[in-house]
Amino acid sequence: MLHSPVLEALGRRITGGALPAGATLTLDGIGAEFGVSRTVAREAMRLLEGLGLVRSGPRVGIVVLPHDAWNVLDPRVIEWRLAGPGRASQLRSLTELRQAVEPLAASCAARGATAAVRDELVATARRMRELGEAGKGDGEEFLALDIQLHELLMRSSGNELFSALADVVAVVISGRTHLGLMPAYPEPEALDAHEAVALAVARGDGAAAEEAMARIVREVRGALGEGPAGKG
Amino acid sequence: MLHSPVLEALGRRITGGALPAGATLTLDGIGAEFGVSRTVAREAMRLLEGLGLVRSGPRVGIVVLPHDAWNVLDPRVIEWRLAGPGRASQLRSLTELRQAVEPLAASCAARGATAAVRDELVATARRMRELGEAGKGDGEEFLALDIQLHELLMRSSGNELFSALADVVAVVISGRTHLGLMPAYPEPEALDAHEAVALAVARGDGAAAEEAMARIVREVRGALGEGPAGKG
DNA sequence: CCTCACCTATTGGTGACACCATTATGCCGT
DNA sequence: ACGGCATAATGGTGTCACCAATAGGTGAGG
Known part of the structure; x- marks a missing residue:
């Protein structure tokens, strides 16, 4: 599961506020930062999307969503937020x-x-x-x-x-x-x-x-x- | 988003009991049934995994998990279950x-x-x-x-x-x-x-x-x- | 009948490619 | 100068071919 560390890192960054709503990412950027392929970056992004943390669209990249779109009841989101500020x-x-x-x-x-x-x-x-x-x-x-x-x-x-x-x-x-x-x-x-x-x-x-x-x-x-x- | 219909169909099938706990799927099988590539099947599977409905491992395929592993608070799971038996x-x-x-x-x-x-x-x-x-x-x-x-x-x-x-x-x-x-x-x-x-x-x-x-x-x-x- | 080694099926992961939607740019007409 | 439309660049979407790792079945041998 190569995508787990990517998911963890980005999840904590978003829920912790380091990546504020409106910030954008690109698959290539994620792949480059974590040393993974676009496929893995895409999978991590999909999970993030499922948690309501981001939304992705052509040309716009991956956009961080405002916190009222988050799945705040998901155990992962809860854990990340409890670990952050x-x-x-x-x-x-x-x-x-x-x-x-x-x-x-x-x-x-x-x-x-x-x-x-x-x-x-x-x-x-x-x-x-x-x-x-x-x-x-x-x-x-x-x-x-x-x-x-x-x-x-x-x-x-x-x-x-x-x-x-x-x-x-x-x-x-x-x-x-x-x-x-x-x-x-x-x-x-x-x-x-x-x-x-x-x-x-x-x-x-x-x-x-x-x-x-x-x-x-x-x-x-x-x-x-x-x-x-x-x-x- | 080609994976959405796959996610929907499999989600409903699992939460509805048509795919009982322990049942296994394969990426190729999913791809063949829905006419999508393995990549798309994998993404749908990842989402399902994120919802706690399945777990996947090499050689064992995609295994349907018992319902007490499900993210029963996730809106999608709730909707599916409300639509099924x-x-x-x-x-x-x-x-x-x-x-x-x-x-x-x-x-x-x-x-x-x-x-x-x-x-x-x-x-x-x-x-x-x-x-x-x-x-x-x-x-x-x-x-x-x-x-x-x-x-x-x-x-x-x-x-x-x-x-x-x-x-x-x-x-x-x-x-x-x-x-x-x-x-x-x-x-x-x-x-x-x-x-x-x-x-x-x-x-x-x-x-x-x-x-x-x-x-x-x-x-x-x-x-x-x-x-x-x-x-x- | 049991054990162990091998074989094969299936997922995990990568890279390259074509495709398409969207946005921004820039041109042209008014 | 300004506004609308065509066009190009950007970046996600989907497919394919390929390799690596692994687990489980299978068959041979004791």
């Missing part, structure tokens, strides 16, 4: 989406999760509490548990669209930690809420699961600041 | 997503919408009521207004991720009507709720907008049946 703003937008989706997903999971998943959720929440109360709430292990719990919930919601958003949630949680936006040690209320979600799902109480998850996400959003999510 | 199930999944997102989007719009948008929302809701009470709630004009109102709300939420979901909401609303899942004439409560959302946004009352939008989506979901959204 404006990641804080992107994180706010994503957190708002989490705020919308996760409570309902938790409610659905309470209805549809398998017995195994219910057990695992409870076990995960318990381990989170143990780690958190042992003062290890800032490590990678705690982060992994946090992600696992949220991902399990999304994937057990019985709604494939929510499942598809599980990756997004994972990257948001991880991004928040690695950007230093987490409290150094998880607050007791957060631990309580995570455990409450797990227990509510385990006993099939959708309303309680939804409420507890809403508490979690509200807290997350509060930590990110109340301002409206920007466009960057 | 299992559209009712797909509509349920999408409606669940609407249920999650639209209330929060309405709340955000109440904070962030421009004065022009607020006016247009109110005017749109008013025209919807007029049409509905005139017995024309089943026509294309009413549908267009309905879509316009929801789209305006999503796009004015100030969150680009919600904006990206506006297309999805539009296609869901339109699909629901054209699949005959709408009541022949809109119920008075629906008209009330739409107007309530518009007025709440107009006066900047986020909580009321959220509550009214939740009423709308709950009603929609009720009409689709309460069963869990399937996978097809």
